[in-house]
Structures are given as C-alpha cells and as structure tokens.
Amino acid sequence: MKAWKVIPDAEKLNLQQQDLNLGNPADGEVRVRIRATSLNKRDLMVANDTYPGIKEGGLVPLSDGAGEIIAVGNNVDSLTPGDRVANLFWRDWMDGTASPDGVAMGGAIDGVLADEVILPAHSLVKIPDFLSYEEAATLPCAALTAWNALMETGNLKPGQTVLTLGTGGVSLFALQFAKAAGAKVIITSSSEEKLSRAKEMGADIGINYRETPNWAEEVLRLTDGKGADVIIETGGPGTLNQSLQAASYNGEVTMIGVQAGIGDNISPLPILFKKLRLQGIMVGSRKMFENMLAQMTKHEIRPVVDQVFSFDDTPKAFATMQAASHFGKIAIVN
Numbered sequence: 182m183k184a185w186k187v188i189p190d191a192e193k194l195n196l197q198q199q200d201l202n203l204g205n206p207a208d209g210e211v212r213v214r215i216r217a218t219s220l221n222k223r224d225l226m227v228a229n230d231t232y233p234g235i236k237e238g239g240l241v242p243l244s245d246g247a248g249e250i251i252a253v254g255n256n257v258d259s260l261t262p263g264d265r266v267a268n269l270f271w272r273d274w275m276d277g278t279a280s281p282d283g284v285a286m287g288g289a290i291d292g293v294l295a296d297e298v299i300l301p302a303h304s305l306v307k308i309p310d311f312l313s314y315e316e317a318a319t320l321p322c323a324a325l326t327a328w329n330a331l332m333e334t335g336n337l338k339p340g341q342t343v344l345t346l347g348t349g350g351v352s353l354f355a356l357q358f359a360k361a362a363g364a365k366v367i368i369t370s371s372s373e374e375k376l377s378r379a380k381e382m383g384a385d386i387g388i389n390y391r392e393t394p395n396w397a398e399e400v401l402r403l404t405d406g407k408g409a410d411v412i413i414e415t416g417g418p419g420t421l422n423q424s425l426q427a428a429s430y431n432g433e434v435t436m437i438g439v440q441a442g443i444g445d446n447i448s449p450l451p452i453l454f455k456k457l458r459l460q461g462i463m464v465g466s467r468k469m470f471e472n473m474l475a476q477m478t479k480h481e482i483r484p485v486v487d488q489v490f491s492f493d494d495t496p497k498a499f500a501t502m503q504a505a506s507h508f509g510k511i512a513i514v515n
C-alpha cells in the first residue's frame with residue numbers, strides 16, 4: 182500500500198512516499214480503497230509544524246478522503262464491499278456536542294493520503310451517487326465546518342444575511358449552503374475575479390477586502406445599517422474586530438480560522454452592545470455530516486473543486502495550497 186508521510190518541518194515541505202503494510206480489518210473495521218483526497222489549510226499547518234497535537238514522528242497527512250469499501254471485518258453491518266464512502270474528520274464524534282476527544286484524522290492519528298486505509302466502520306458515511314469521489318473528498322472538513330457554523334450552531338433562517346470571509350474551501354461551502362437555505366450572502370475576497378465567480382455561484386454582494394480595507398462599514402452600508410446575522414469568521418484576530426462591527430444585533434459570529442494572522446486587540450464592546458454570540462466551531466459530528474448530505478442531495482449542491490492533482494504530484498498540490506490562488510478546493514486523485 183502506498184502512502185505519503187509528512188515530517189512536520191518549519192523550514193521545508195518534507196513529504197516522502199512510502200510503502201506501508203496495512204494488515205486486515207479487525208472487528209468493526211473496514212478497508213477502504215481511497216479514490217480521492219482534498220487539502221485544507223490545516224494540512225499546510227501540519228506540514229509547517231504550526232498545528233498543535235500532531236502524532237509524534239511524522240504521519241500520513243490529510244483529514245479528507247473518499248473511496249470504496251474493499252473489505253470488512255467482523256461485526257460490521259452498516260457497510261459492504263462496493264459502498265462509496267467519505268471519512269469523518271473526528272473519527273469518533275458521532276452526535277451531540279460532546280468533545281470529540283482529540284482523535285482527528287491527519288493530526289493526532291494518520292490521515293488518508295494513501296491508496297488504502299483501514300478505519301472503524303462508524304467513521305465512514307455513504308456518499309450520494311451524484312457526487313464524484315473527488316467532490317465527496319472535499320466534504321469532511323471544510324464543508325462540514327461551514328454546515329455546522331450556519332445550520333447547526335448558527336441556526337440560519339431564510340431571509341437572513343450571511344457574511345463569509347474569503348473564497349477558500351470553508352467560505353464557498355458557506356455560500357452554497359446559505360443560498361440553499363434562502364439567505365442573502367455577502368462574501369469578501371482579495372480578488373475581483375474570485376468575487377465574480379462567487380457572484381456566478383449566487384453571492385448577492387462581493388466586497389474586495391484589499392480595495393475596501395474597512396469592509397465592515399461597507400457591510401453595514403449595504404444592509405441599511407443592520408449588519409449580517411451570521412458571520413463565517415475564517416480570518417481570526419486579523420478580521421474579528423471588523424466582523425463584530427459588521428454583525429447585526431443578536432448576531433452569531435462563528436469562530437473558525439486564523440487565516441488573517443494575529444491582528445489587533447479585540448474590542449469586546451460590540452459583543453456587549455449588540456448582544457452577539459461568539460461560537461467556536463471544530464468541524465462537526467457524523468450526525469451533522471448526514472444532515473449536510475441530505476441537504477446537498479436535495480439541492481444537488483456540488484463542491485467547487487478548483488484543481489486536481491495526481492497522487493504522485495501531491496507536493497505540487499501542497500505548493501498550490503500554499504500559494505492561496507485557489508478558489509474553493511484542491512483535490513488529489515489516486
């Protein structure tokens with residue numbers, strides 16, 4: 182079985198292809214032939230040695246994959262060979278708000294950048310027929326995070342306004358889920374071309390955060406002073422003050438990423454005066470994944486796969502992610 186292994190290194194990308202011996206699936210486990218995987222910002226952070234809680238001595242990276250069941254161990258009723266599946270980011274988080282106990286794919290444990298993996302059957306969900314493997318491989322982290330932020334935690338209602346930052350994986354899924362839920366979407370980007378593409382996908386308003394550095398004022402102006410009801414906060418401290426400013430009264434700011442660096446000191450005043458809720462999101466559970474797939478099937482929501490690389494070209498996929506020129510997701514096919 183072929184796999185890529187990453188040795189976290191602050192100086193250079195240290196990826197090595199290796200032959201590993203997998204063995205057979207034990208009780209409750211299945212063997213998956215991985216057909217496609219996708220990259221998230223976190224995978225770069227793992228490779229750059231800036232992500233906490235990583236398996237010692239290097240690991241098989243990537244949290245997101247899709248493939249086909251090729252063998253099942255004893256006591257597996259839910260899956261059979263030939264089933265098309267995607268894996269969970271949190272291997273064991275099934276439902277509820279309980280802490281997912283740290284077993285994150287491609288972080289605390291090996292991930293899916295391999296041609297085959299063995300996983301517990303409970304950590305795999307069947308994927309709908311209309312999605313290709315490379316589309317399904319984009320769902321476990323970015324899509325589920327956006328879904329959780331908007332629909333599970335954010336409790337988004339039709340007619341509300343969503344503000345989502347940037348045009349990376351999480352933000353474009355947020356755009357798609359928000360439109361399917363009947364919301365208005367404001368999206369920001371550093372690129373006019375990306376804003377045009379986002380508008381073609383249904384975004385109502387695009388704001389270039391480079392040309393309009395005080396974009397929160399623009400959000401307020403364009404919403405008649407009301408602001409956004411739910412904010413997909415992928416920027417972190419570098420954008421949070423403006424997100425708080427752009428939020429409506431009783432708005433929900435979902436804290437997702439730290440894309441925009443360490444940034445300014447955060448003023449708590451808008452949180453108090455506007456009675457905002459700030460909620461951290463850490464991807465989502467199996468139950469949320471199933472809810473998301475039901476909605477994606479109902480509306481035939483297809484992930485935006487911007488670029489696809491071969492398994493052997495994995496280092497190029499990482500370099501492309503690092504360059505941040507992508508729009509949506511970067512996938513690798515096996």
Ligand SMILES: NC(=O)c1ccc[n+]([C@@H]2O[C@H](COP(=O)([O-])OP(=O)(O)OC[C@H]3O[C@@H](n4cnc5c(N)ncnc54)[C@H](OP(=O)(O)O)[C@@H]3O)[C@@H](O)[C@H]2O)c1
Binds near residue numbers: 370441
């Ligand atoms: N908490 C969780 O569960 C969770 C899950 C997934 C991801 N995350 C985090 O969420 C963030 C986004 O993840 P991703 O996978 O979507 O990343 P990604 O695909 O790499 O998205 C990168 C995009 O972020 C945008 N960006 C960069 N700086 C920005 C700024 N100052 N203001 C607004 N947008 C900015 C850029 O959009 P433009 O090119 O359009 O300017 C860039 O293309 C990352 O920090 C990631 O670690 C967290």
